[in-house]
Amino acid sequence: MERKRRATVKDVAIEAGVSRGTVSRVLNGQPYVSDEARAAIDAAIAKVGFVPNNAARSLVMQQSKxxxxxxxxxxxxxxxxxxxxxxxxxxxxxxxxxxxxxxxxxxxxxxxxxxxxxxxxxxxxxxxxxxxxxxxxxxxxxxxxxxxxxxxxxxxxxxxxxxxxxxDNRGAAREITRRLVGTGRSRVGMIAAALDRDSGADRLAGFVDALGNDFDPQLVQRVPLYSYSDGQEGMRALLRDHPDIDGVFASSDAVAAGAMEVLQSSGRTVPGDVGVVGFDDSSWALRCDPPLSTVRQPxxxxxxxxxxxxxxxxxxxxxxxxxxxxxxxxxxxxxx
CATH class of the missing domain: 3.40.50.2300 (Response regulator)
Incomplete structure (x- = not known):
């Protein structure tokens, strides 16, 4: 089957009874075109099925929109x-x-x-x-x-x-960690994700700030991504190495949700045995049971x-x- 020819500016101009320059001015949103000519061009575009060639237009206008x-x-x-x-x-x-x-x-x-x-x-x-x-x-x-x-x-x-x-990832992480410690936790760890970017590194820094002299680097489990599965892996590692842990700051809500699933599967209650906080206030926070304490990221x-x-x-x-x-x-x- 022969491919249908694409309508051009020339086709629109002939149908509307105007010059190609007038059609171009309308297509480019330029002034100095009468209302009658604009109406004729709009009708012609609809009739001949003209679709602007945005690639060509970008070259002329030097912008792609x-x-x-x-x-x-x-x-x-x-x-x-x-x-x-x-x-x-x-x-x-x-x-x-x-x-x-x-x-x-x-x-x-x-x-x-x-x-x-x-x-x-x-x-x-x-x-x-x-x-x-x-x-x-x-x-x-x-x-x-x-x-x-x-x-x-x-x-x-x-x-x-x-x-x-x-x-302020660092300041928010510091504040929520202090609130977690304030609930009476003494062995507080962190599942620290995405440390190769500013958000992850700053959240870990805020956690360290909050604990001060009580910070124990052995209670930080590093994971690659802000993901549910990384939260699971991080929590398994913390429980294996530090079964007495009683508080966890997870560096995202998805990480926290994965951590809570592992804690509850192991027989720990949340927040009775282990308090958990996250970061984002995303839809993950309300999927958790109990609902997750977190930082609201807009x-x-x-x-x-x-x-x-x-x-x-x-x-x-x-x-x-x-x-x-x-x-x-x-x-x-x-x-x-």
């Missing part, structure tokens, strides 16, 4: 972690209001990172929001080299003057603020004017 959301996490965590979804929705709401398209890009493997680095140079997106960047991240370096409008969700320590939307707001920062930079504003720390209160429930 698309913003990339780069999530530097494994595919499995992208699906499991409700914070990532909330960040995505918050960013999308802000971009939709400005008539920009969100393009979601996942960086799981080194090959993904190499491919995305090449993609950034192609002019297919106007700016980026970067989630879960590590220090020394090649994507961060590529964005800096290209001088691309960008905002980070989180605050890696090697981003220079780049914009970010973040929370994930949707982080996405929105980061997106608005990129849009502001596209308008010519300085990235340094868009460095925001959002509040993250402790939410106390039955798990501790």
């Amino acid at each position: 698309a913003i990339g959301l780069i999530v530097h996490e494994p595919h499995s965590l992208f699906i499991e972690d409700p914070n990532i979804g909330a960040i995505l929705l918050g960013a999308n709401a802000a971009l939709s209001g400005a008539d920009y398209q969100l393009s979601c890009l996942i960086a799981d493997t080194p090959r993904d990172i190499e491919r995305l680095t090449r993609y950034l140079t192609g002019g297919l997106i106007d700016g980026v929001i970067i989630v879960s960047a590590r220090e020394g991240d090649p994507i961060t370096k590529a964005v800096a080299r290209l001088e691309m409008p960008a905002a980070f969700v989180g605050h890696p320590h090697d981003i220079g003057d780049a914009a970010y939307a973040a929370i 994930a949707g707001e982080l996405g929105r603020v980061a997106a608005e920062s990129v849009l502001a930079q596209l308008r010519g504003e300085d990235a340094r004017a868009h460095r925001r720390m959002l509040t993250c209160p402790v939410v106390w429930r039955g798990s501790a």
Whole structure:
């Protein structure tokens, strides 16, 4: 079967009885076109089935009207972690209001990172929001080299003057650990996840701050990811090596949920034998039984603020004017 020819600007112009230049001005949102001509062009577009060639238009306008959301996490965590979804929705709401398209890009493997680095140079997106960047991240370096409008969700320590939307992970971790200790716990451990990025490292630092001279490094179990399965593995290791543990700070709600499942399966009661606290106040917190004491991370707001920062930079504003720390209160429930 012969492929149907794609309608062109010329076809629209002939159908509407106007010049191609007039059609182009309408398509590009430019002024100096009469209401009658606009109406004729709209009718012609519908009749001939014209669809704008956005790739060609991007070359002419030197903008794609698309913003990339780069999530530097494994595919499995992208699906499991409700914070990532909330960040995505918050960013999308802000971009939709400005008539920009969100393009979601996942960086799981080194090959993904190499491919995305090449993609950034192609002019297919106007700016980026970067989630879960590590220090020394090649994507961060590529964005800096290209001088691309960008905002980070989180605050890696090697981003220079780049914009970010973040929370005080260290301060919040310190506060919730002190509250856990205040319930009478004397052997408090931590399942410390994602120590290769600022959020995980800062939460561990806050835990250390809270315990002061009582900090015991043997009671910290390091795991790779903010995941339920890592919470299970971390809790099994803590119970094996320190069966007298009576309090646990898990560095995310998913990690805490996995830890609670292992504790309860081993015959420990929560909070009777072991008090557990998490971080995020995600949907995981209310799935737990009892409900999880945690820190409320405003994930949707982080996405929105980061997106608005990129849009502001596209308008010519300085990235340094868009460095925001959002509040993250402790939410106390039955798990501790």
